Amino acid sequence: MNDFSETNASAESTLAPEDRADRPPMPAFSVEERPRRQDGEPVVRSRHFSLYYGQKVGVKDITMEVYPQSVTAIIGPSGCGKSTFLRSINRMNDLIPAARAEGELLVNDINVYDKAVNLVNLRQQVGMVFQQPNPFPKSIYDNIAYGPRLQGHRSRGSLDALVERCLRSAALWDEVKDDLKKSALGLSGGQQQRLCIARALATEPKILLMDEPCSALDPIATGRIEDLIAQLKDTYTIVIVTHNMQQAARVSDRTAFLCLGELVEYGATPDIFTKPQVKQTEDYITGRFG
Amino acid sequence: MNVRLRRIANRGFTGASVLSVVLLTAALLIILGPMLFKGTTAVFFHGTVEFRKVQLHEFSRGDPAALAKEIAATEKAREPIYRLLDEFRRGIDTGRLEGEARHVYRELGKQLKHRKGVGPEERIRIRRFFRGLRNTLIDAYECTDKDEARALLKEVLSHAQDERLAGTVGERLFRMARDYQELLETFDLGKREEYAAALDEVQQAVRNLFGPEAGKSKVGMPPEDRFGAHRMDMVRRYADDLLYAETWVEVEKGRPLVKKRIPREEQFAGTTLEPLFGLFRDNVDAMFRPRFTVYWQYFLDDAVPGHYFGGVGEEILGTLTVTALAIAFAFPLGVISAAYLVEVAGDNVVVRFIRMSINTLAGVPSIVFGLFGLVFFVMLIQALSGGAHKGECVLACALTVAVLVLPVIIRASEEAIRAVPNSYKEAALALGASRLRCFVTVQLPAALPGILTGVILSLSRAAGETAPFLFVGAAATTDPLWEYAAWDWPWQQVQMLSYGAYDVAMNDRIAGMVPHQQWGMVMTLIGLVLILNILAILVRSRVSRKLRGG
Numbered sequence: 001m002n003d004f005s006e007t008n009a010s011a012e013s014t015l016a017p018e019d020r021a022d023r024p025p026m027p028a029f030s031v032e033e034r035p036r037r038q039d040g041e042p043v044v045r046s047r048h049f050s051l052y053y054g055q056k057v058g059v060k061d062i063t064m065e066v067y068p069q070s071v072t073a074i075i076g077p078s079g080c081g082k083s084t085f086l087r088s089i090n091r092m093n094d095l096i097p098a099a100r101a102e103g104e105l106l107v108n109d110i111n112v113y114d115k116a117v118n119l120v121n122l123r124q125q126v127g128m129v130f131q132q133p134n135p136f137p138k139s140i141y142d143n144i145a146y147g148p149r150l151q152g153h154r155s156r157g158s159l160d161a162l163v164e165r166c167l168r169s170a171a172l173w174d175e176v177k178d179d180l181k182k183s184a185l186g187l188s189g190g191q192q193q194r195l196c197i198a199r200a201l202a203t204e205p206k207i208l209l210m211d212e213p214c215s216a217l218d219p220i221a222t223g224r225i226e227d228l229i230a231q232l233k234d235t236y237t238i239v240i241v242t243h244n245m246q247q248a249a250r251v252s253d254r255t256a257f258l259c260l261g262e263l264v265e266y267g268a269t270p271d272i273f274t275k276p277q278v279k280q281t282e283d284y285i286t287g288r289f290g
Numbered sequence: 291m292n293v294r295l296r297r298i299a300n301r302g303f304t305g306a307s308v309l310s311v312v313l314l315t316a317a318l319l320i321i322l323g324p325m326l327f328k329g330t331t332a333v334f335f336h337g338t339v340e341f342r343k344v345q346l347h348e349f350s351r352g353d354p355a356a357l358a359k360e361i362a363a364t365e366k367a368r369e370p371i372y373r374l375l376d377e378f379r380r381g382i383d384t385g386r387l388e389g390e391a392r393h394v395y396r397e398l399g400k401q402l403k404h405r406k407g408v409g410p411e412e413r414i415r416i417r418r419f420f421r422g423l424r425n426t427l428i429d430a431y432e433c434t435d436k437d438e439a440r441a442l443l444k445e446v447l448s449h450a451q452d453e454r455l456a457g458t459v460g461e462r463l464f465r466m467a468r469d470y471q472e473l474l475e476t477f478d479l480g481k482r483e484e485y486a487a488a489l490d491e492v493q494q495a496v497r498n499l500f501g502p503e504a505g506k507s508k509v510g511m512p513p514e515d516r517f518g519a520h521r522m523d524m525v526r527r528y529a530d531d532l533l534y535a536e537t538w539v540e541v542e543k544g545r546p547l548v549k550k551r552i553p554r555e556e557q558f559a560g561t562t563l564e565p566l567f568g569l570f571r572d573n574v575d576a577m578f579r580p581r582f583t584v585y586w587q588y589f590l591d592d593a594v595p596g597h598y599f600g601g602v603g604e605e606i607l608g609t610l611t612v613t614a615l616a617i618a619f620a621f622p623l624g625v626i627s628a629a630y631l632v633e634v635a636g637d638n639v640v641v642r643f644i645r646m647s648i649n650t651l652a653g654v655p656s657i658v659f660g661l662f663g664l665v666f667f668v669m670l671i672q673a674l675s676g677g678a679h680k681g682e683c684v685l686a687c688a689l690t691v692a693v694l695v696l697p698v699i700i701r702a703s704e705e706a707i708r709a710v711p712n713s714y715k716e717a718a719l720a721l722g723a724s725r726l727r728c729f730v731t732v733q734l735p736a737a738l739p740g741i742l743t744g745v746i747l748s749l750s751r752a753a754g755e756t757a758p759f760l761f762v763g764a765a766a767t768t769d770p771l772w773e774y775a776a777w778d779w780p781w782q783q784v785q786m787l788s789y790g791a792y793d794v795a796m797n798d799r800i801a802g803m804v805p806h807q808q809w810g811m812v813m814t815l816i817g818l819v820l821i822l823n824i825l826a827i828l829v830r831s832r833v834s835r836k837l838r839g840g
Contacts, residue, residue, distance in 0.1 A: 092720060124722035137736055137837040146731070147721040185839030196717070203722060272385035 040068045042091060043207060043237050049103035051081075051088055053096060058084040060238025060261045061103070066207075066254075070227060071238045073252035073269070075245055077289065082241040082262040086209050088112075090126040090241070091119055107207070124151065127200035131212040134180075134207035135184035135199070140167075140176050143184045143195060147203035162202060169235075170198035171228050197228065208232065210240040214247065226251050245285060249273050257281050304586045322816065329813020331523070332601075332806045337583035339364050341520035342601045360579055367576035368500055371566055375493060378563040380473065382486050384431045388532065390466065391431075395424045397459045405458075416454050420463075423449060434482065435446030436474055445473050463771060476562050483611060488535060488557050492566075495532035499525060500577070514598040514803070526661055529574070530694020533567050588810065592770040593785070597794050597807050603815050604770040608684075608784035609818065611771060612759075613752045615688030615780070616695065617745060623692075625741060629729060631700070633706045652697035660758035663690030668762055684771075685780040687763040691755055695748035702747070707733060736837060742830040749822045754815060756788040764789035766797065787815040 042065035051058040066072045069146035074082045084093065091112055093099040101113045112122055118252070135143050144163045145153075155157055163180065169174035172194045176182070184195055193213055200208060210229075214222040229238060229251050242248050247253050249269060256266040257280075265272060265281045276282040283289055339360050345351040380387070398420055402413045423446055430442035445684075449455075450464040491540045501518030502511070519525045535557050539548035558564045570577075591601035627648075635641040668681035710733045718728040765783040774782055791811040794804060 090720060092600065092716065093507055095716070095719070120722045120724055123720055123721075128720040130713065130720075132713060134711070134717045136714060136717065137839070146718070146723075150721065150723050150727060183836065183839035185837075199717075199721065 037071065041069050042066055043108060044239070045104075045106040045109075046085075047104040047106075049085075049088070049105045050101070051084055051093060052098075052100045052102070054098035054100075057081075057261045058093075058099070059088070059258070062258075062263045064256055064263060064266045066237060066239055068206075068237045069233060070236070070253040071233045071240060071251050073248035074239065074241045074258060075248045075255060075284075076258035076264075077284065078243065080258045082243075082258050083211050084261075085258065086211055086239060086241050087128075088248065089207070089209055090123050090128055091117075093124075094119075100255045120150075124203045125205050126207045126209060127203060127205035127258065128209045129193070129196050129200050129211065129213050132216050133189060133196050135187070135192050135195050137183065137185055138179045138197060140184050140187075141180040144199050144202050148201065150204065166201045169201050169232065170194045171224065171231075172198055177207040188221075190217050190224060193217060193221070193225060194228065197225075197232075201232075205236065207237045207239065210238060212241055215243070222247075257284065259284070325809065326813050326816065327808060328806075328809035329816075332810025332813070333585050333588050335583060335585070335806065336522035336580040337585070338518070338520055338522060338525060338580050340518040340578070341583065344517050344520055344594070348594050348599060349587070351587075363454055364579055365504060365576055367573050370569055371496065371500075371577075372503065372788035374563055374566045374569075375489075375496065377473075377812070378485075378561065379489060379493075380469070382482060382489055384482075385472070387431050387466065388428050391424050391427050391463060394459055394463050394466075395420060396457075399434045401458050419452075420455065420460055423463060427463060427470075430467070430470065430492075436732075439474060440471070443467050443474075447471075464751070473562075476560070477515045485561070488554070489563075491535065492532060492554065492563075495528055498528040499532065509539060513594045513596055517599070520599065521806070522578070523573065523806070525580075526580055527803075529570070532570060589724070589814065593767065595767045597767075597790070598804060602787065602790065602807075602811055604785045605787045605790045605811065606814060606818065607771050608764075608786040609753050609815070612691065612784065612786060613822070614690040615684065616752045617748060619689060619692035620696050620699050620748060621745060624696050624744070625703050625734070627696075627700050628703030628707055628741075631704055633725065633729060644717060648697050648700055651693075652701065655757075656694060656755055657757035657760070659690055659694045660760050660762060662693070663687075663758060663762040679781060682761070682763040682765075682783055683781045684763060684784045687759050687784065687786075688780075690762050691752045694755065694758060695751055697749070698748050699741070699744040702744025703737065703741045706737035706743070709740060710736040739830050739834040739837065742826060742833065746823055746826040746830065748827060750819050753819050753822065754788055756792050759789050766790070766793040787811050787818065791815070 033062070044066035046062050046064055049062045050060045062085055074086065076082050087093045088101065088105055089107060089112065093101075105112050107122070107126060110117065116262075136146065138146075141163055144166050145159050148159060148162055153162070164173060164177075167176065172191060174190060176187070184192065187195060193216075197208075214225050217225065224245065229240065232238060233253075240248075240252065252269045254267065255269045255272045257264045257272065257276075257278075259280060264280045265276060272281065273285060276285060326632060339357075342352055342357055342360070344355060346357055395417075399417055404415060408416070426446050430439045430446065433439040433442065446467045447464060450467075453460060497515075497518075499519050501516065519528050533554055534551050535554050536549055536551055537557075539550045541548045551616075554567050555564055558567075585601070586604075587600035589606060590603040592604040593600040593602065622703050631641070631645065649671060663686055667686040670681075671679055671683065671686060672681035714732050714736055715728055718732040719725075723731065763783050764786050766785070766789075768783045768785055770783060771779055791808055792809050794811065
């Protein structure tokens with residue numbers, strides 16, 4: 001039985017260096033050792049926020065805060081409103097005709113559901129990465145430059161620098177730097193998702209929303225995305241929705257547990273996973289329902 | 291179902307699909323094959339010296355010196371024919387002979403006036419005498435009985451040595467009498483009427499074959515009369531008129547007469563004209579000097595008015611111009627309408643009505659569009675120009691056919707835009723794009739292959755339509771577009787391939803004479819549409835490959 005924390009240096013591997021098993025070990029399932037982050041002013045604050053699809057309830061009465069330069073995970077069984085809440089933060093729910101919001105949802109102290117809010121600005125400040133990698137059918141360069149071009153950046157030189165910066169941040173630069181004109185659809189699944197992350201970073205957002213970014217990827221790609229998240233959280237505020245509890249435990253600083261549209265418990269990740277306050281949380285974490 | 295049945299079913303399915311492909315290919319070959327093959331005769335054919343004459347005079351092509359030599363040679367070969375015809379006509383044309391006789395009499399009168407030593411009384415007497423001679427000759431001409439005519443002529447000639455007429459124009463009368471005497475020997479006077487009619491036919495056939503006689507070409511003649519038969523297949527057709535006559539014969543007593551073809555040798559048996567036909571048959575090559583011609587300029591030349599000579603260059607330009615303008619109008623309008631229907635429109639009565647209208651429009655007969663174009667676009671242009679412009683022009687044609695293809699483009703674009711994955715749209719919106727920029731920068735490029743499919747279908751339709759253009763700007767013969775400045779083009783009437791094919795078929799004057807033009811136009815139209823389609827498909831496949839990550 002292979003313990004993940006042991007290195008397997010004796011094995012001759014034909015995998016690429018970054019994919020080999022003798023790379024630095026992934027963090028073990030021991031959350032107690034994680035250092036606790038300093039909390040600052042919350043960047044996203046929701047007060048009794050509810051979202052309805054017509055008569056159906058999406059989320060109900062959510063009150064929570066997201067703190068800067070940290071990773072906040074939202075976990076819960078399927079259909080509990082995790083994605084709904086996430087998509088409310090950058091108003092992506094507007095695409096659904098019958099969506100109706102109540103309560104307050106403040107991003108940088110501005111209620112995003114206010115009529116006067118400029119959606120274009122909001123979405124540039126709050127980036128999003130989706131479940132299925134969805135690069136545009138354009139070149140890698142054009143994918144990343146899409147956001148900045150919307151903002152009016154035309155200069156070739158500054159765009160080149162920006163694209164390189166984003167690709168480096170997304171840990172994709174070394175793999176694609178030889179041919180940025182190649183079509184993005186020619187990349188592998190993991191590479192495409194990293195490209196989508198780089199694309200989201202190109203507009204220099206403050207907040208990065210990630211909706212189950214690894215669910216469509218194999219374990220090795222998943223691992224690399226998780227490493228990436230660990231690197232990015234020094235610069236960005238990340239909110240990640242995941243149905244994979246172990247992933248939440250691995251990457252996040254705070255975890256919110258949603259069930260049937262309601263916020264059941266929210267707290268520091270080590271606390272949630274080792275000392276959950278609410279029974280429902282404990283039942284979910286120990287796998288009694290899912 | 292047991293295994294054997296399943297296997298049979300599978301094989302049957304495969305066989306049916308193979309059979310349908312074979313049938314389709316066969317149908318295509320059967321329908322298109324003969325058309326295209328006959329169309330090539332517009333470009334590859336045996337051209338006569340007349341053809342080269344046309345090329346020199348109308349299109350300034352060819353070597354004048356060489357052509358002049360050829361013309362001289364053919365005229366030498368044709369000269370016997372003309373001679374025979376002339377001789378024969380002299381015998382037939384009593385009217386002319388009569389007129390000549392009277393003319394001689396008048397000339398004589400004038401000459402006598404100026405003659406010295408002839409008093410007025412003497413003059414009158416001579417004139418009276420000559421008049422008598424003239425009338426006798428005229429009687430001889432009009433006589434249908436050979437013996438009587440011979441007697442009359444003898445009487446005229448008995449005065450041939452009269453010294454009063456010596457040295458005057460009166461001697462011509464005697465020459466005429468002698469000529470007529472000679473002619474009588476070979477002539478069957480009873481058939482004079484018949485001969486006259488038949489001779490007219492023969493002469494017409496000769497004119498069709500050879501063109502006007504040297505030096506007899508008149509200004510203002512229609513183009514098909516200015517030159518002779520310029521292709522060997524035309525020569526064969528006219529030669530048929532020349533060498534065979536159609537008469538009605540009574541096969542059974544009391545029943546209607548039956549048409550019968552008889553060789554003209556029979557018709558003119560025994561006359562001086564009989565050898566003409568054998569002469570013609572034997573010397574066709576010398577008289578026409580046929581040469582295998584590759585007339586590739588067919589696609590560039592404009593049609594000498596009437597499509598008799600020349601090529602379809604004008605038509606090609608007209609079709610291309612109208613098609614390009616039509617797509618230029620229909621494409622943006624269609625894509626924007628499709629964008630509205632997919633992205634913006636809700637699901638209410640008005641939108642449903644719009645959709646229904648678009649679907650209905652797709653099935654409307656094209657002539658209805660032509661009438662609509664007449665009533666709307668033509669009248670509109672007329673009104674806007676204050677009556678100065680008739681309204682029928684390239685612009686009206688293009689607009690009419692743009693309306694015709696609009697439903698096709700809208701439908702194809704709608705499908706294509708709907709087929710763009712929603713994930714692209716979400717990604718673009720999440721990056722801060724407005725709905726419009728998202729559509730223009732992400733959805734539209736991704737939908738482009740499907741939209742181009744609609745464009746490809748419209749190209750073929752627009753290029754091949756005939757009915758819409760009947761009243762809105764197509765002309766049978768008009769100045770070629772390249773003679774106008776570019777910004778004047780939309781305001782001209784235009785010739786088009788599809789309309790031209792219809793026109794050549796329906797225009798009685800030249801319908802039967804130039805079937806190669808009809809076939810040529812059809813072949814050119816099919817070829818043009820094929821080329822346009824191939825180009826558009828190439829563009830689409832390039833776009834598609836780029837989108838798919840190639």
